[in-house]
Amino acid sequence: MSDTIAAIATARGAGGIAIVRLSGDGAEELLGAMFVPARAAKPFESHRLMYGRAVDGGGETLDEVMAVLMRAPASYTREDVAEIHCHGGAACASAVLERALELGARAAEPGEFTRRAFLNGRVDLAKAEAVMQLIGAGSRAAARASMRQLEGGVSGFVKGVSDRLTDLMALIEASTDFPDEVEEEAAAARLTDDLDSLIREIDVRCDVRGARILREGASVVLAGRPNVGKSSLMNALLSQERAIVTDIPGTTRDVLTERLSLGGVAVELSDTAGQRDTADPVERIGVDRARRAVESADVVLIVLDAAEPLTGEDAALLRGADDRTIVCLNKSDLNEAVSRADIEALTPALTLDISARTGDGVDALLEELTRRVAVTPVDGALVAQRHIGLAQDAASALRDAVSAIRAGFPLDTAAIDLRRALASLAGITGQDATESVIDRVFSTFCVGK
Ligand SMILES: Nc1nc2c(ncn2[C@@H]2O[C@H](COP(=O)(O)OP(=O)(O)O)[C@@H](O)[C@H]2O)c(=O)[nH]1
Ligand SMILES: [Mg+2]
Known part of the structure; x- marks a missing residue:
């Protein structure tokens, strides 16, 4: 004998439908006591959706609903299960749930329906x-x-x-x-x-890495000294004006993240404050945060300004590049002051010519990113x-x-x-x-x- 549990199975908030679910030996009796079908006769036919009214103890209508009884063992929990499909929103499903509790059901614990499916041998723990x-x-x-x-x-x-x-x-x-x-x-x-x-x-x-990317998404972080065009590239990758872009170095102070999907994989793209020594305490916190974001990233985009000779800051970043790095030689629409050889002297990392302004090279970068974050799980x-x-x-x-x-x-x-x-x-x-x-x-x- 199992006690009968009840819960609202749908998410809170306004929506078309909310479902109250019951499972246990008393599910059929409870449904009979709180649901008045328009046409169906008792005992209810199993696995048949019925139209009718959910009612309170005095017979007053709580909601106009659809209800279904699924007799054991052909149910999610392998017990008798009843579902009452109410109108969405806060009031209707809550009133119906309350009525079920009044009639003797117990409020279900988190995951208790699936736990019963497991305990009754319908699924193993992995399933x-x-x-x-x-x-x-x-x-x-x-x-x-x-x-x-x-x-x-x-x-x-x-x-x-x-x-x-x-x-x-x-x-x-x-x-x-x-x-x-x-x-x-x-x-x-x-x-x-x-x-x-x-x-x-x-x-x-x-x-381990693939599994984490599936669970949490992959992180791609834009790094580089101020004014090289990180925020512009962020916007170009997202095709929207998300990050503030100005010609004033130090504009981006905090880490700014936005989600996108690449090849069906969830990706969190982060724009960061430019890497530089600064006296501004706010910017310095931003620079620290940027450094931490880079450390834990799956892919690091080191952005360079192609129109200015490499600085010591650029060189330091490039020397620290690893197999997660893609070098983005941005502002390729301007006269070139940085050569591939300058970069190759510091890192073997893949380098792409890009213009965040004209959009040149952005598709190639998106393709490379898609390849890098791709997870192709083997069966099982x-x-x-x-x-x-x-x-x-x-x-x-x-x-x-x-x-x-x-x-x-x-x-x-x-x-x-x-x-x-x-x-x-x-x-x-x-x-x-x-x-x-x-x-x-x-x-x-x-x-x-
Ligand atoms: N010509 C050109 N200018 C760019 C490009 N990308 C960014 N900029 C300009 O460079 C300046 C700094 O850009 P921003 O994205 O704020 O750089 P951040 O400090 O690295 O985030 C702005 O004036 C941008 O308009 C580009 O591809 N070509
Ligand atoms: Mg910026």
């Missing part, structure tokens, strides 16, 4: 988490990766690796139990080969930090097993490491998950999901 990732996805690429996870990409990978580890455990057991039949040296060779390939497969799916790639952490634990346990075997330890020493790896992998799909792990996962969910 349950995919639901929340999908809701939080900030880009098409993130949504696609979460969808694959929801469809079992991660779960299938975990199961495949776990099955192969279980086979290897059997091999170890056979070689220790029947030393005459299983040659230890051959078993050790097969073990190290198989483990090495499993470690590689896990590593491929733990693309891990997105959630929790999953990557556990998969890396598993890989490191397998590395320990390989070293132990190579060092000539008896094979059953490696079995301990394999068991550790299996436990980490099981954590991803939530097999034998403890209450506290489950609590932690679902506490990040929204109410009504």
